[in-house]
Amino acid sequence: MTKVIIIEDEKPAARRLQRMLSNNDIDVQTMLHSVAEAVDWFNNNPHPDLMFLDIQLSDGLSFEIFDHVKTESAIIFTTAYDEYALKAFKLNSIDYLLKPIDEDELEEAIRKFENTRQQAGKINLEDLKSLLREPGKEKNYKTRFTAQVGQHLKLVEVSDIACFFSENKATYIHCFSGRNYPIDIPLEQLENELNPEKFYRINRKCVLNINAIKDIVSYTNSRLEIKLENFNEFQLIVSRERVKDFKTWLNQ
Structure with missing residues (x-):
């Protein structure tokens, strides 16, 4: 046996x-x-x-x-x-x-x-x-994204991005300025293109920048709620199965 x-x-x-x-x-x-x-x-x-x-x-x-x-x-x-x-x-x-x-x-x-x-x-x-x-040393991560704004293309630097979120089957960049821009990249692909030292996927709808976190509050069922500046689309809740790994990510 x-x-x-x-x-x-x-x-x-x-x-x-x-x-x-x-x-x-x-x-x-x-x-x-x-x-x-x-x-x-x-x-x-x-x-x-x-x-x-x-x-x-x-x-x-x-x-x-x-x-x-x-x-x-x-x-x-x-x-x-x-x-x-x-x-x-x-x-x-x-x-x-x-x-x-x-x-x-x-x-x-x-x-x-x-x-x-x-x-x-x-x-x-x-x-x-x-x-x-030593994550991040084996791969070159994206430093900017292109977003469609009307008939124009806008370059958005990664350092200006507070989080990425999905809603109604679309993906958006949310900037520190409070502006949102649509992009044609699903969150699953974004996870592989962003530096994991700086970005973390807290649930199926959001990947956030560690530098954008304003506050972290205990939430029901052993989950956590994240507060970001100028983000009012929906509550940012760390799913329960990701809480432990999220805390590890915060302290790395």
Whole structure:
């Protein structure tokens, strides 16, 4: 029987993943919630065949576990990091599950592990740690956008943009000046073209600039409300599943 562990600091997320694995006839040996707890467990127990590993734990990046422990266990990452990191996982023959985890994607990851068990543990942790700790150095991000204003094209510098938002199936730039301009780029594409140190997608409708945040207020159901200058289109609410990663982004 395949020995599996989960390393995830959000206990509800860990329990949800455990239930999903149980539905795939996989028993989880144990659930660990921090770097320190994982290091202690690895030093005192036989290593598993497979681990599901969250990247950001309460006491540091999960890669720090392997500064203290040598293991041949295969790894499937569970992550909320942007595409620049996900590409690195692919290059290193590591599978990943983007939170919130989808049932079909979990099943596919398990099949990949079973088909390539020998390769799944071959990772370059130093390269991944460097990439995750220094986002923005691997890619050139957009510095300006073109917006249509009547019969004219207007150049808008990224430094002048407070946020991007979608409404009625259209995407808009919202500037610090309070002006809105339509652009022909969906938010999904914008996420890959903006520097993740400065811009964050708080929900399905908005990507905001960290320099535009006026206030952050607790909201219902463990969510957060963001206040921006001159923005009155709708409430800017950080979705619950993104709150933890949003706080990490604020402090990076």
